[in-house]
Amino acid sequence: MNRKSRDIERRSRLLVDGRRGAGPVVYWLSRDQRVHDNWALLCAQQEALIRGRGLVVVFCLVTDYPGGEQRSYHFLLAGLAELARQLAELGIGFVLLRGDPALALPPWLHRIDACTLIGDFDPLRLKRQWQRRLLAEIGIPFIEVDAHNVIPAWIASNKREYSAATFRPKYRRLIDDYLTDIPAVIRHPHPGPAASPPLETDRLLGEVTGRRAGPVNWLVPGETAGKAAVETALNDRLPGYASRRNDPCGNGQSNLSPYLHFGQISAQRLAWRVSGAPLAEEDRQAFLEELLVRRELADNFCLHESDYDRFAGFPAWARQSLDEHRGDRRPYCYSLAELENGGSHEALWNACQRDLVATGKLHGYLRMYWAKKILEWTSEPEEALHIAITLNDRYSLDGRDANGYTGIAWSIGGVHDRAWPRRLIFGKVRFMNEKGCRRKFAVDDYITAVNLNHRRDRF
Template sequence: MDSDRVRVLKEGRDKEGPVVYWMSRDQRARENWALSFAQDLAIKRRSPLAVVFSVAEEFLGAAIRQYGFMLRGLQEVETALEEKGIPFILIRGDPGEAVCRFAEEEAVSDLVTDFSPLATKRVWTEKVVERLDASIFEVDAHNIVPCWRASPKQEYAARTFRPKLKRLLSQFCGEIPEIRVHPHPGKIGEGAEWDRLLQDLNLDRSVPEVEWITPGERAAMVALDGFLREKLPLYDRDRNDPTLDGQSNLSPYLHFGQISAARVALEVYRADADPRSRAAFLEELVVRRELSDNFCLYNSRYDSFEAFPDWAKKTLNDHRADPREYLYHREDLERAATHDDLWNAAQKEMVLRGKMHGYMRMYWAKKILEWTESPEEALRTAIYLNDRYELDGRDPNGYTGIAWSIGGVHDRAWGEREVFGKVRYMSYRGARSKFDVDSYVERVASLG
């Protein structure tokens, strides 16, 4: 593994003990750089290896929909690791505290964790670094190019980030080593009681699990195979039409780390498809997705008005007092009770399926800006709804996409208009010119 994929967060005192991979963002047993690094470390030390996952009692508004998808995927991880002689231990509580207690009880010598740019995981990690005397490593197993290597600063736009990323892709886009049967077994922790855990967690159960998508690594690979065969050839044509089933539907798997983005990129690159379709998908998967991690890593206020570029803050401030033709409370928006049948359909699609079409997410967020009293309220409302209902909410892609829609992040100034100022505008009429709005509304209505 390229050493640039690993950061040493703490050099602990040298001692005997097991090596533990604290799995968090990258929830898979296959093609996981963090797990591979942890096993290499354990083999060099001739130590047992274990994987621990700490289930937080609450995570950024996630409901049973998201927790169920995550935990059912983790059951598959446990089975795959058992075949390699690697214990998988599920613990509960604030991960910063729970991981420390576990590591101290098991006298862990080295702790490896995966990288996330989000503030919540960074706070957990800081607690662990401060308290433990073990050596602690962080591995970016989520991005193809490690976030801190792609750029040392917040990038202004995709056009400034893209060339930096492309210069490094060949260095980091190799095959990922597979996990071996671990040669140094050890008894660490206890197995999980999955059914009891799902019942015991104090979760919001008013947002139910969905049935159209199956969680886990195997299902993710099946979905990738289907996308390569059936959708990628026409992706450039179909991806922005919500009436067509042209999107990959891989975002929930990528969000929970149930599939490696590097694997997806390699298979798309090798696929026999229109080069324009390959390029369009890889731009989204690699450039835009990793740009989102860049934004959240280097801008600690990524979910606030203060994260917007100066030109956007100025223009939005200039138009704060503009009259709104329509004003809706959060409850109205959550119930899809607006005058706009297209927006209502997008909201209902998200509530019912846990996934809104990508093109509609932009329209949906921009209308929230148009129909609420301030950019701050619009931002809070969009994040709340996205994180409550989307399977792939609570993600850098979500925060960055909303910041693009409402606050011009990674965009440029456009023609000035009321409410939006110079932030890019999207209209109902514009949507009608791009796709069959009535057909989309009817399709969503048929969902229930």
């Protein structure tokens, strides 16, 4: 077995066997929306080449996805339009289906007499439900590939990890073997189904139900733009990352999380580039810790904890401590609508919310503070969790993601954290406030910058 086949095989697993049809190999693309550096597409092409079949990529557009807004659909559809063009240049078909994949895919697969189905790994509940229902309806082999993580989530750990401290040693034992260069997809030599017409992205965007958050204009979607953003990060943003990453005024974030969320860039390719870049070692290690260990720990949490977005998913010590403080008096208590409109008494929190609404992105350090204040200003932790997830999924370009659910669970429920000295409302969950932020960065400068940008974006 050559290296390429070995790398594909160990990132893949056969979930169900069956009778192969006489038609093309199908890649059901979902989480990893790119042509290049995509192990799932490479797996599908290898299967098609071995069997002398055509190759087609299919995407199922669900226009009422929970938390989905015009903002996220615009980013998704623009990326898919570019992906379809790139696939056509490689002799690979692309088909867009509408609706629930478990309902839309089976009749289409039957109609084309599909040979084999390849699908993306995703730890989120709705995606896994789609997959289970789909597997019950199809009679062909289904292969799942984790092209989102560098180490497949089911290999990195077979259980829910308590913290980064327990996950990191397991991860580091494997990473050198998995962090490799990625082979290129080739022009496919076997014809497949007739090409679909170009995507009418404006018309499709009109079908989306979410209307609260419109597209942003500071970030260009798609694989090509994502690769350009990687170059900008390597040259301009990652030097000094270790010292600047917690300063929202310091231009120290990579701005790559939307591209990673939509799978328009590969985390493995990014890590490969960072590993070989002329960066200070402290900057390289700080960034790789976030990109690899912390990001893949989030997938571990959502894969092994079915209640990743519920109070029941918090560790026992945090649930007990929060329960003990349910009756604590809240000096301030806000509704979802008040918080969504940036209507708290605290200028920094309001600026964070306006920043999120206007740009679709909130600095990582501030997102922790933002979520913890929601816990402090709501009647119970369940309500805080609901509001934080609702606002993050609704407005953030990288919302509806394992990283988001895990980050909010860390902020509100102590997931992957330890118990801290007891406080009112928070119990033993880590506390953050504006005073602590002022020790980290120039809070007033951030508030001023957000207010100016917010007014310009709206007027």
